[in-house]
Amino acid sequence: MNRILPKVSAENLTQFETLALASPMNLADGHARQHLTAAQGKIVSELPDLWAEAVLRPVDEIEREAAESFFGMLGQHGHPFAAGRTLSCYSSSVAMEILARSLVTTTDAVALIHPTFDNIPDILRGVGLRLVPVEEDRAHDEDLPAELLEEVGCVFITTPNNPTGRVMSEDRLRRLAGQCAEHGVVLALDTSFRGFDPAAQFDHYAVLDASGCRWVVIEDTGKLWPTLELKIGWLVRSAEVDLPIEKIHSDILLGTSPLVLLLVKRFADDGADGGLAELQRTIADHRALVRAALDGVPDVSFVDEHARVSVERLHVGSRLGMDVWSAVRSRSLYVLPCQKFHWARPQEGERMLRLALSRDPSTLLASARVLRSALLDTAELQG
Numbered sequence: 609m610n611r612i613l614p615k616v617s618a619e620n621l622t623q624f625e626t627l628a629l630a631s632p633m634n635l636a637d638g639h640a641r642q643h644l645t646a647a648q649g650k651i652v653s654e655l656p657d658l659w660a661e662a663v664l665r666p667v668d669e670i671e672r673e674a675a676e677s678f679f680g681m682l683g684q685h686g687h688p689f690a691a692g693r694t695l696s697c698y699s700s701s702v703a704m705e706i707l708a709r710s711l712v713t714t715t716d717a718v719a720l721i722h723p724t725f726d727n728i729p730d731i732l733r734g735v736g737l738r739l740v741p742v743e744e745d746r747a748h749d750e751d752l753p754a755e756l757l758e759e760v761g762c763v764f765i766t767t768p769n770n771p772t773g774r775v776m777s778e779d780r781l782r783r784l785a786g787q788c789a790e791h792g793v794v795l796a797l798d799t800s801f802r803g804f805d806p807a808a809q810f811d812h813y814a815v816l817d818a819s820g821c822r823w824v825v826i827e828d829t830g831k832l833w834p835t836l837e838l839k840i841g842w843l844v845r846s847a848e849v850d851l852p853i854e855k856i857h858s859d860i861l862l863g864t865s866p867l868v869l870l871l872v873k874r875f876a877d878d879g880a881d882g883g884l885a886e887l888q889r890t891i892a893d894h895r896a897l898v899r900a901a902l903d904g905v906p907d908v909s910f911v912d913e914h915a916r917v918s919v920e921r922l923h924v925g926s927r928l929g930m931d932v933w934s935a936v937r938s939r940s941l942y943v944l945p946c947q948k949f950h951w952a953r954p955q956e957g958e959r960m961l962r963l964a965l966s967r968d969p970s971t972l973l974a975s976a977r978v979l980r981s982a983l984l985d986t987a988e989l990q991g
């Protein structure tokens with residue numbers, strides 16, 4: 609049944625995601641909401657033991673083990689935890705805030721990939737930084753112009769990107785890091801979605817260190833596993849980064865929970881033991897399920913053919929994404945309109961929706977049926 613709902617005003621993607629939190633058909637946020645696997649369920653059933661372990665053991669030892677397991681699972685063997693350059697944060701957004709506050713002490717401008725998740729530009733702008741958009745195709749296919757690198761103090765790339773899923777290749781990262789080294793610019797990466805795509809799991813730290821550039825990487829445990837927002841954002845930096853990251857981290861937090869770190873270690877060990885490959889297969893199955901359920905709807909297409917991340921963009925043709933968003937919302941389904949990913953030119957996203965795939969198959973199927981019917985209705989209206 610269609611319900612008449614009050615008009616909403618959402619100023620950013622997270623506010624759109626918040627509207628969806630109470631709905632059983634929530635394909636809005638990219639957080640993991642699928643059921644635990646059997647192996648993950650067993651870890652959760654051992655939480656009282658993990659608690660006791662967290663109370664007894666030194667936190668620096670637990671933190672090291674969590675980092676070794678998580679970075680190891682993702683092929684990031686060159687990570688510098690042992691050198692004291694890996695800080696844990698409550699979330700990747702907290703890591704981002706620390707990076708932004710550090711950057712603004714040395715520069716007034718950042719070149720940022722376009723489109724990307726809007727809390728990245730919002731946090732950077734929030735500390736007063738000016739942003740220069742770098743089109744995703746350009747970042748992946750061509751050298752950045754020297755004039756741009758003269759103008760900014762940092763180049764910021766999300767890889768795999770949210771919402772496109774596009775991954776920066778090893779060769780391209782090497783070249784970009786070389787350019788940043790040449791111009792004395794910090795290269796910052798957000799790799800929150802790398803667990804979903806093996807193409808993003810070459811050792812980035814080896815490439816960055818070999819380039820000689822100043823670099824910062826934000827890693828995230830939060831997008832992979834349904835751990836009820838128990839997550840760690842890691843803030844990793846090069847030896848000579850010349851930013852007050854450690855000081856600003858200590859302005860904001862003493863440290864993360866050893867219980868959460870132990871949980872991350874156990875989930876990452878399971879991931880390395882086949883759980884990550886299983887997750888990648890699950891997301892591929894969910895992508896196929898959604899694509900099949902929308903097959904044959906006129907004037908729609910999936911934008912990112914080869915994406916492996918846990919979100920999927922749908923182009924809704926001549927319809928407006930917000931019209932489809934409103935139509936499905938009246939049937940209790942929530943998706944994400946894409947304008948705000950296009951933080952420099954929102955109109956470029958106005959005919960796209962983003963669907964989350966980290967859900968149970970039954971939720972995805974029910975949601976895809978509602979979406980299909982709304983798209984068919986709006987096709988009739990257009991026609």
Ligand SMILES: Cc1ncc(COP(=O)(O)O)c(C=O)c1O
Pocket residue numbers: 638699700701702725727766770798800801830839
């Ligand atoms: C690429 C990227 N980085 C960072 C974040 C922020 O994650 P959190 O809300 O866990 O801090 C998000 C959120 O979706 C994201 O997509």
